Amino acid sequence: MTSTQVPAGIETAEIPDYPMPRSEGCPFDPPRQLNDLQEQAAITRVRLWDGSTPWLVTRHAEQRAVLSDPRVSADMTHERYPRQAPGRAGSLSFIGMDDPEHARQRRMVGSAFTIKNVAAMRPMVQRVVDDAVARLLAGPKPVDLVEAFALPVPSLVICELLDVPYSDHDFFQDNSKRIINRNSTPEQRAEASGALAQYLGGLVAAKLDNPGDDLVSRLAGRVKAGELTMEQATSMAVLLLIAGHETTANMIALSTLLLLRHPDQFALLRDSDDPALAASAVEELLRYLNITHGGRRRFATEDMEVAGCPVKAGEGLVLPTDIANRDPRAFDDPDRLDITRSARHHLAFGFGVHQCLGQPLARLELEVVYRTLYRQVPELRLATDFESVPFKHDGFVYGVYELPVTW
Secondary structure (H helix, E strand, C coil): CCCCCCCCCCCHHHCCECCCCCCCCCCCCCCHHHHHHHHHCCEEECECCCCCCCEEECCHHHHHHHHCCCCEECCCCCCCCCCCCCCCCCCCHHHHCCCCHHHHHHHHHHHHHCHHHHHCCHHHHHHHHHHHHHHHHHCCCCEEHHHHHHCHHHHHHHHHHHCCCHHHHHHHHHHHHHHCECCCCHHHHHHHHHHHHHHHHHHHHHHCCCCCCCHHHHHHHHHHCCCCCHHHHHHHHHHHHHHHHHHHHHHHHHHHHHHHCCHHHHHHHHHCCCHHHHHHHHHHHHHHHCCCCCCEEEEECCCEEECCEEECCCCEEEECHHHHCCCCCCCCCCCCCCCCCCCCCCCCCCCHHHCCCCHHHHHHHHHHHHHHHHHHCCCCEECCCHHHCCECCCECCCCECCCEEEC
16 A cells, blocks of 8 residues: 655645546546646645555656656555556566566567567568458448457457467457456456466467467467466466557557547548658657556655655555656647657657567557558548547546447
8 A cells, every 4th residue: 555645735635536537528638637737746646546645747757767767666466556446466467577577577578579570570460451451341331440440450460479369359359358447346357367367378388389480389488498487478478468459459449530530630641651651640649649548557665756756665656648748848739639740759658667568569550550541441530429439438548449430
């Protein structure tokens, strides 16, 4: 449990609850209250679901400093970790660990996601996207872009990378959704996690004696070499499967909706054959939307200062990168969508040793989608009222549940 000490002059009753709801009619923007807190200070207190009051770090530079500071921990199993929801603490494999174990396990799969190796996947990703667009155009309309395109594309890519049968996509997608839904009970989340662990564990076991050229086989090889336990290998496989499709799927759908709401930006991206513009659009859309809206979580392992504010050992730190990516100190006119701006220094993938391992693959998938879908379906448009689109306000990963479109 994080400390409930508050700064001098601030009453406990004044501490806001976190996360905050978004303002009515502004589903793409961080909550207005976060903007207000950012204007007031780089660090303040918030109250979480369990009554604990960790520090909220609101600004871009200070978040980068905290995320790269060796005096903060990402250990999700520790009692001081400011957890997002009730239930048994789990490590989510190496992303919920500290060095040196974090680095040791991360290295075991890291080579698959180097810029060079991801670049070699471009033909495969292009084939997946081309096939998905062809099915979209051949099917009925209007159609739900989430189910027909946004979810299948990254699912097919990660299935090929892991050698997971795509025919099982309903099973792993349904269980993934339960894990990342804020409203799931601890029992539901544990049941879904267990189901995925049993499934991936079976795939790892099958690869022990029959390996292939895939990531699950690499994990099985580490088990045979005594470098990982079966439980560790299974946990890593679950992490790669969930992270490999959920985040990118939500980003594809949400960014498409955002572009349809900004027709000038949509037309600029659709009509350009410049790969540099597509790459720039990826970074700006990641900055503007930043689909992990629950805040990255850490706790201090030593006494330290953040923006001149004393943070004691054991106190929690919450870093909402959605508001850091709208910090006017880091981005000019941050609430304006501009796919031509230089936004690569956003924090959508985190920062420091725990920054997202799969970011090169996510960037590649988004770039191929943006350069293919909008050019092949140039008249793409929303097939319902914008107010009727169901947003994932209840998710740890933000997006839309459905996106009816036509052309």
